[in-house]
Amino acid sequence: YGDCIEELDWSTGVILDTLKELKLEQRTLVIFTSDNGAPRIPANRPQKGRFGERGNGGDNGPLRAGKGTTYEGGVRVPAVAWWPGTVPAGKTVGELASTLDLFPTLANLADAALPADRVYDGRDISPLLRGATDRLASRPLFHYFGVHLQAVREGDWKLFVPIDAHPRPQPQSLWFEHQPQLFERQHRLWPKPTLYNLPEDIGETKDVAAVNPDIVQRLSRLARDFDAALQRDKRPRLFIDGPKPPAPQQVRKPEEDLSAWRKR
Helix, strand or coil: CCCHHHHHHHHHHHHHHHHHCCCHHCCCCCCCCCCCCCCCCCCCCCCCCCCCCCCCCCCCCCCCCCCCCCCCCCHCCCCEECCCCCCCCCCCCCCCCCCCHHHHHHHHCCCCCCCCCCCCCCCCCHHHHHCCCCCCCCCCCEEECCCCCEEEEEECCCEEEEEEECCCCCCCCCHHHHCCHHHHHHHCCCCCCCCECCCCCCCCCCCCCCHHHHHHHHHHHHHHHHHHHHCCCCCCCCCCCCCCCCCCCCCCCCCCCCCCHCCC
């Protein structure tokens, strides 16, 4: 873990130094963030593998759970934006944003028009990056695991929606082929609406759904309507022929012929 952090620190410095040397820093937006929180390793779990306990690391602090979940410990991550002359230095922004917003944001900054015939789950946050003082209009943020809607966040509130069935057909993934138990653990069922007030309960420990029925109803409707639109907009998967995937617990060998993929 320590080696990983050191390498990230070094390689990021090389990238930034190179942009400055090429005099491209004022034309380049750099975003440093993560796609998920740190994995949670049970304290009583034997430390196996090549690096033993040195392979573990990361701390989600007061947040609940971690990588592979839609709790705050799995989805809430730090982010740094760097763009000299455009992104104000040293400013902290508490506005709700997501890596899902990067696609429409970068498209807008590049003057690229997005197709209008599909549902997007992100929005343009370039005003935040430019230091706008006006808050963006409030919007819900939907937490999915794959095609599985699990929670919705709006402002201070986060609602886990009821789930009584796993997605069918089962999404295809090498992860699930290699670890069959992972599918049901990550696409977990949920018995009832569960509501958290995050500023008051960042650890998601106290369900306040029973005393806030109006909020539960509103967020449930938002989640249901958005998911229905997104599911209607699903496109057929594109499968590209190529070398057969390695067997579980195996890796590709250097001598394996990958030319079928390289030609694409």
